[in-house]
Amino acid sequence: MSIMRSLNTAASGIRSHSEALAVTGDNIANVNTVGFKRSRANFSDVLGRSIAGSTAMPKSGAGSRIGTVQQMWQQGALMTTDSPTDLALNGSGFFVVQGNVGGMEGQYYTRAGQFTIDNEGFLTSTDGLRLQGYTANATGELGGDIGDLQIDAGTLPANPTSQIDLAGNLDSNAATPAAAWDPTDPSGTSNFSTSVTTYDSLGNPHDVTVYFRHNGGGAWEYHAMVDGGEVTGGTAGVPFEGASGTLEFDTDGSLMTETPGASSWDFVGAAAGQAIAFDFGDSTVTDGGTGFAGFTQTASDSDTSGISQDGFGAGSVSGISVGQDGAITGVFTNGQRRVIGAVAVADFASVDGLDRAGQGLWIATDDSGEALVGQAGSGGRGAVVAGALEGSNVDLAREFVDLIAFQRGFSANSRIVTTADEMYSEVVNLKR
Numbered sequence: 001m002s003i004m005r006s007l008n009t010a011a012s013g014i015r016s017h018s019e020a021l022a023v024t025g026d027n028i029a030n031v032n033t034v035g036f037k038r039s040r041a042n043f044s045d046v047l048g049r050s051i052a053g054s055t056a057m058p059k060s061g062a063g064s065r066i067g068t069v070q071q072m073w074q075q076g077a078l079m080t081t082d083s084p085t086d087l088a089l090n091g092s093g094f095f096v097v098q099g100n101v102g103g104m105e106g107q108y109y110t111r112a113g114q115f116t117i118d119n120e121g122f123l124t125s126t127d128g129l130r131l132q133g134y135t136a137n138a139t140g141e142l143g144g145d146i147g148d149l150q151i152d153a154g155t156l157p158a159n160p161t162s163q164i165d166l167a168g169n170l171d172s173n174a175a176t177p178a179a180a181w182d183p184t185d186p187s188g189t190s191n192f193s194t195s196v197t198t199y200d201s202l203g204n205p206h207d208v209t210v211y212f213r214h215n216g217g218g219a220w221e222y223h224a225m226v227d228g229g230e231v232t233g234g235t236a237g238v239p240f241e242g243a244s245g246t247l248e249f250d251t252d253g254s255l256m257t258e259t260p261g262a263s264s265w266d267f268v269g270a271a272a273g274q275a276i277a278f279d280f281g282d283s284t285v286t287d288g289g290t291g292f293a294g295f296t297q298t299a300s301d302s303d304t305s306g307i308s309q310d311g312f313g314a315g316s317v318s319g320i321s322v323g324q325d326g327a328i329t330g331v332f333t334n335g336q337r338r339v340i341g342a343v344a345v346a347d348f349a350s351v352d353g354l355d356r357a358g359q360g361l362w363i364a365t366d367d368s369g370e371a372l373v374g375q376a377g378s379g380g381r382g383a384v385v386a387g388a389l390e391g392s393n394v395d396l397a398r399e400f401v402d403l404i405a406f407q408r409g410f411s412a413n414s415r416i417v418t419t420a421d422e423m424y425s426e427v428v429n430l431k432r
Contacts, residue, residue: 003424028396035390047061090385093346113390142339164208167281186225198276210222220297256291280295282294316332
């Protein structure tokens with residue numbers, strides 16, 4: 001090997017170790033970058049002669065070079081945060097974001113889940129890229145196409161009450177009131193009452209009181225009433241009866257039959273003729289049930305053990321929660337909870353084929369294959385962890401060991417340059 005060739009070989013070693021030091025420096029610089037994946041410099045040798053050259057001469061090497069800079073995809077530690085819009089992936093996959101990066105509009109992939117809600121209600125990254133996912137319809141059913149995830153999707157419209165379920169006990173020893181049922185004096189002509197808040201088509205609440213009257217044996221009747229000032233044509237302070245019916249209990253206290261009468265409510269300003277069904281349990285004859293799941297009649301005080309109804313007023317999103325499957329549940333000001341979307345997660349046939357785009361982003365290439373997008377937790381994709389971020393997977397101890405090794409390699413190659421220079425000087429001095 002000639003002296004000049006030795007210099008060139010050493011120069012290649014200096015260059016490759018300098019590049020390796022740059023890779024290590026990049027790793028160390030990003031030790032606290034959320035979602036960062038460390039890189040590894042892979043050295044390869046350089047052949048001094050063409051492979052197709054003569055085999056009679058030994059093929060000496062011509063130094064080294066950095067063959068590839070490989071991304072290492074081991075997962076970083078998950079760090080708990082106080083923000084419900086901070087998301088991490090526990091397992092494989094990437095969040096999908098859409099927007100402009102360096103003047104290039106497109107779809108990007110990231111493990112950094114520092115998302116916030118912008119002034120339009122969209123979930124966005126710290127760089128303003130919009131998180132992609134599945135949007136839900138008014139019933140909470142997810143669509144099949146992905147798009148920008150909007151959290152503040154407007155007001156949840158009111159839902160008028162159509163069903164009221166009641167459970168409790170009616171005292172079998174209660175005496176039948178002396179006076180006949182009088183809708184103007186419901187308390188004086190009944191044995192027991194309970195109240196439930198209902199909602200009209202505008203979302204206005206109305207307190208409906210259900211009065212129970214014992215007619216002897218297992219026979220009872222019920223009357224649902226509201227203040228007359230709340231219905232069209234009614235008089236404030238005078239009870240209005242909107243629904244009624246009868247109940248029949250067996251000798252063991254179980255509910256046998258429910259016979260509802262007409263139910264029609266004309267709340268002021270709302271849709272007329274609102275029908276509300278009253279259900280008092282799984283009656284043995286009417287429903288074919290056990291007769292003990294709702295109201296019963298036993299020799300104990302009358303009381304109510306359960307009331308539910310399906311109406312609610314209008315409301316807007318006051319908060320969100322994100323499940324492991326990426327489903328985003330909106331918590332509304334009216335107390336309702338509803339799925340409003342789901343985070344999309346992308347995976348690839350070869351993650352090593354992804355190109356690094358900076359800012360914690362990657363882009364798909366022919367080597368990576370097309371993005372395989374779906375819900376978290378499906379198809380081998382990782383689960384979403386809300387209120388957490390994935391830290392960098394950089395191990396400082398490993399990086400410092402590599403730093404020392406590359407520094408020694410750099411120094412050794414520098415020594416070759418020094419030695420070759422001394423030899424070259426001696427050759428020049430031979431002429432003298």
